Amino acid sequence: MSQDKAREFELLFYPRSIAVVGASRTRLNFGTLLIQSLLSAGFSGPVYAVNPGASHIAGAPAYPSLAAIPGPVDYVVTVVPARQVLDLLDDCAARGVKVVQMFTAGYRETGQAQAAARERELVAKARRSGLRIIGPNCIGVYNPRHRMPYPPMSSVGLAGDVAFVSQSGGHASRVAHDGILRGLGFSKVISFGNGSDLDSPDYLEYFAADPETRIVGAYLEGVRDGRQLLRAAREASSVKPLILWKGGRTQAGAETAASHTGSLVSSDVIWNAAARQTGAVRVYSVEEMVDTLLAFQCLWPFRGRRVAVISGLVDGGGGDSVAAGDGLASVGLEVSPFSRSTADMMREVLAPAGTISRNPMDVGSAGTEGHTLEQLAELAAADPAMELVLIQLHMDQLLGFLSTGRVAEIAEFFIRLRQQYHKPVAVVSFPGAREKERLEFDKRLVSASIPTFPSLDRAARALANLNLCPPL
Amino acid sequence: MSQDKAREFELLFYPRSIAVVGASRTRLNFGTLLIQSLLSAGFSGPVYAVNPGASHIAGAPAYPSLAAIPGPVDYVVTVVPARQVLDLLDDCAARGVKVVQMFTAGYRETGQAQAAARERELVAKARRSGLRIIGPNCIGVYNPRHRMPYPPMSSVGLAGDVAFVSQSGGHASRVAHDGILRGLGFSKVISFGNGSDLDSPDYLEYFAADPETRIVGAYLEGVRDGRQLLRAAREASSVKPLILWKGGRTQAGAETAASHTGSLVSSDVIWNAAARQTGAVRVYSVEEMVDTLLAFQCLWPFRGRRVAVISGLVDGGGGDSVAAGDGLASVGLEVSPFSRSTADMMREVLAPAGTISRNPMDVGSAGTEGHTLEQLAELAAADPAMELVLIQLHMDQLLGFLSTGRVAEIAEFFIRLRQQYHKPVAVVSFPGAREKERLEFDKRLVSASIPTFPSLDRAARALANLNLCPPL
Numbered sequence: 001m002s003q004d005k006a007r008e009f010e011l012l013f014y015p016r017s018i019a020v021v022g023a024s025r026t027r028l029n030f031g032t033l034l035i036q037s038l039l040s041a042g043f044s045g046p047v048y049a050v051n052p053g054a055s056h057i058a059g060a061p062a063y064p065s066l067a068a069i070p071g072p073v074d075y076v077v078t079v080v081p082a083r084q085v086l087d088l089l090d091d092c093a094a095r096g097v098k099v100v101q102m103f104t105a106g107y108r109e110t111g112q113a114q115a116a117a118r119e120r121e122l123v124a125k126a127r128r129s130g131l132r133i134i135g136p137n138c139i140g141v142y143n144p145r146h147r148m149p150y151p152p153m154s155s156v157g158l159a160g161d162v163a164f165v166s167q168s169g170g171h172a173s174r175v176a177h178d179g180i181l182r183g184l185g186f187s188k189v190i191s192f193g194n195g196s197d198l199d200s201p202d203y204l205e206y207f208a209a210d211p212e213t214r215i216v217g218a219y220l221e222g223v224r225d226g227r228q229l230l231r232a233a234r235e236a237s238s239v240k241p242l243i244l245w246k247g248g249r250t251q252a253g254a255e256t257a258a259s260h261t262g263s264l265v266s267s268d269v270i271w272n273a274a275a276r277q278t279g280a281v282r283v284y285s286v287e288e289m290v291d292t293l294l295a296f297q298c299l300w301p302f303r304g305r306r307v308a309v310i311s312g313l314v315d316g317g318g319g320d321s322v323a324a325g326d327g328l329a330s331v332g333l334e335v336s337p338f339s340r341s342t343a344d345m346m347r348e349v350l351a352p353a354g355t356i357s358r359n360p361m362d363v364g365s366a367g368t369e370g371h372t373l374e375q376l377a378e379l380a381a382a383d384p385a386m387e388l389v390l391i392q393l394h395m396d397q398l399l400g401f402l403s404t405g406r407v408a409e410i411a412e413f414f415i416r417l418r419q420q421y422h423k424p425v426a427v428v429s430f431p432g433a434r435e436k437e438r439l440e441f442d443k444r445l446v447s448a449s450i451p452t453f454p455s456l457d458r459a460a461r462a463l464a465n466l467n468l469c470p471p472l
Numbered sequence: 473m474s475q476d477k478a479r480e481f482e483l484l485f486y487p488r489s490i491a492v493v494g495a496s497r498t499r500l501n502f503g504t505l506l507i508q509s510l511l512s513a514g515f516s517g518p519v520y521a522v523n524p525g526a527s528h529i530a531g532a533p534a535y536p537s538l539a540a541i542p543g544p545v546d547y548v549v550t551v552v553p554a555r556q557v558l559d560l561l562d563d564c565a566a567r568g569v570k571v572v573q574m575f576t577a578g579y580r581e582t583g584q585a586q587a588a589a590r591e592r593e594l595v596a597k598a599r600r601s602g603l604r605i606i607g608p609n610c611i612g613v614y615n616p617r618h619r620m621p622y623p624p625m626s627s628v629g630l631a632g633d634v635a636f637v638s639q640s641g642g643h644a645s646r647v648a649h650d651g652i653l654r655g656l657g658f659s660k661v662i663s664f665g666n667g668s669d670l671d672s673p674d675y676l677e678y679f680a681a682d683p684e685t686r687i688v689g690a691y692l693e694g695v696r697d698g699r700q701l702l703r704a705a706r707e708a709s710s711v712k713p714l715i716l717w718k719g720g721r722t723q724a725g726a727e728t729a730a731s732h733t734g735s736l737v738s739s740d741v742i743w744n745a746a747a748r749q750t751g752a753v754r755v756y757s758v759e760e761m762v763d764t765l766l767a768f769q770c771l772w773p774f775r776g777r778r779v780a781v782i783s784g785l786v787d788g789g790g791g792d793s794v795a796a797g798d799g800l801a802s803v804g805l806e807v808s809p810f811s812r813s814t815a816d817m818m819r820e821v822l823a824p825a826g827t828i829s830r831n832p833m834d835v836g837s838a839g840t841e842g843h844t845l846e847q848l849a850e851l852a853a854a855d856p857a858m859e860l861v862l863i864q865l866h867m868d869q870l871l872g873f874l875s876t877g878r879v880a881e882i883a884e885f886f887i888r889l890r891q892q893y894h895k896p897v898a899v900v901s902f903p904g905a906r907e908k909e910r911l912e913f914d915k916r917l918v919s920a921s922i923p924t925f926p927s928l929d930r931a932a933r934a935l936a937n938l939n940l941c942p943p944l
Contacts, residue, residue, distance in 0.1 A: 169791070252798070321732060330722055455759050
């Protein structure tokens, strides 16, 4: 990527000041919410509102025009009707603004020829004026390091090295939101809507080069220039894992996508071929995107298929074991027997307990006694035939049999296990009635690079996806 | 079903008194937990412990032997080692016990010839003594009407008309537990483990005849007599919807099932054929079982494919709409345009808003104004081209834009909508940070026969499953 382009993107993700044009004094619109969010999340630079009828909006000083703002303005957010935007771009150019993020919609996505013409005019004017446009029809940037949240978030999550680029603002916001709750650390998230100036190939090119980004997720609906996207995707996925969700893969979805971001949706066959060519990992829902990003954040560059499964930590886990055998096998992972020496040692730990020396291991009530659970799990992790340890647990059940102190001790043990045996550990943590305790437990594990998933099927899919990324 | 058999099952699900043999005074074993659960859930009859070393266990009076218990005993639970069970059966017979539920394991499932022989002996003795056995290797009965919970539950959930029969105690307990949290009302749940006396065909026959049961779910791993099971499944599914999950459908799963309940697992091809022949609806995980039972509880005998989707209730839902188009189409549901007159009326409600008169409908910020959301949803529900209304919502987002009072009002509106248009309504209620509010909202809807699901894919699958049940 050229140095010029890198500088442009620097201001896009790290603006020194932001002005919101069209925040309402009386209604809770996107602009008002954005100002609230920026201020409560502690954005470091000045935040201004542009509104002729107010002195302050949501805590930010308001000015009648961009020209009236006293300091420099890097980044403008438009929440005004489309018909006002062209004049606004003149004001932006005059004021030395570099980036315009347009929440404003009403362009190509309406399907009207006049609106599409207006979008072309918009881009032409931006190019003439040296402005870059994010959008239109988008919610722009989430950058935890720069304390830029998505409204109505009142704070940012952990900073990390996962980037997500999305044609949909809703999906960008949900991947950010759900990701934060699950322990994903983002470098940046960008929603770019119609992508009429900067488009998916630009963002992919940037994230491929961005030193803050190690893993890239993308939600795309369509693209103006397929060849350019293919090249950008190939380049990105040759240096970093690229997780790709394509919206509009069915007729019904494609028709909706056309009215959503004005995308000409190409056929799913082409996208499948493109994914294969580029080495991108394809996913099919918000849930699978978040699960897969989490698996990559915690485990990549691990690749492997031979899974040791530990179920029924304190109570019969026979059904869970069968489900794990089925679920893992059906996505191409392997649940093969422990090595003979491992099985022998397991039998020594516990006298004849048929299901304990098998893979999946069903610990059962033995797990309530002393440190039997730890002994068995260590034997499983140490088995050279196993590449990954997957533990299934029910927080409701653990807390039914064990003290909270013992449950916390088990989390720390899993973390030591991962470190000691240099072998990936993943956890299925089934939801139930003790969600507060479960989410805390999960967060502790994820912070130590143990991904957690709410169902076996979701875990299996995300872990299998690790193998779809070619070694880089 | 014969009157004799019906009477046998009456005592199995409605015992007048229960004795637990092998509850521990010092350890929290299954027996101790069961006594705690029965007492705290308010089981109406006497609960006794049999233990030679205690006068009370977990609040129940303890006796040195069954013979020493003062009153009649209908139902005995064994938590003793397998070698003690044969003698215990003599005591049971002498005491007039009718049903023995064996938590005790260590039989066929161990893979040892001696243990399999012990199981045959057990059944022979039970038959000679006029006893019926649930198990061995199982957790038995959950019956909310009779206040029989699964340990460690301290209460029972709502009573209803969904039965679940399971070869796995873990899955029985989880379907009960998750089902209760989701608003499922059970008639009875039974875990029967090895099923060495009463087996899956017996339970299916009973639930087919049971007047308290309208919908039957089953988790099976294998069966001694395939022809008998096929007949029972065919009979059950000719009178009630039968939702069937078969564990051990892959090689890895099947090997695990053999050591779990000693099941000879037949090939998946045979089960697929059987499901087709019998009209059973096949599902593939605990999550899909609970989702599908909930869809049937709320909506059956509805069948239909044409779905009106409402997304983005207060904020852009374009991405959700595309995902709904893709997700519903990929399971064979249809998201086709609204009738022309409906679309015209929608456009009247709101001036040119491209995405609002389309299906999926993306309400967006219009939903924060007055009762626009209600007006649009009513038009969608009234459209004769639509058979089902599916609403997607994010509680975190709703509460970001609307007051809690308004959110409660929206729940009541959905309920009126369902009643007024005699058309099924279902809701995707995405998890987030406001889980308490979300689960309350969901419970209110489910109580009015509006099923809720935590993801679009899970909703799509469960709603599509309604169509796999033949009309009865």
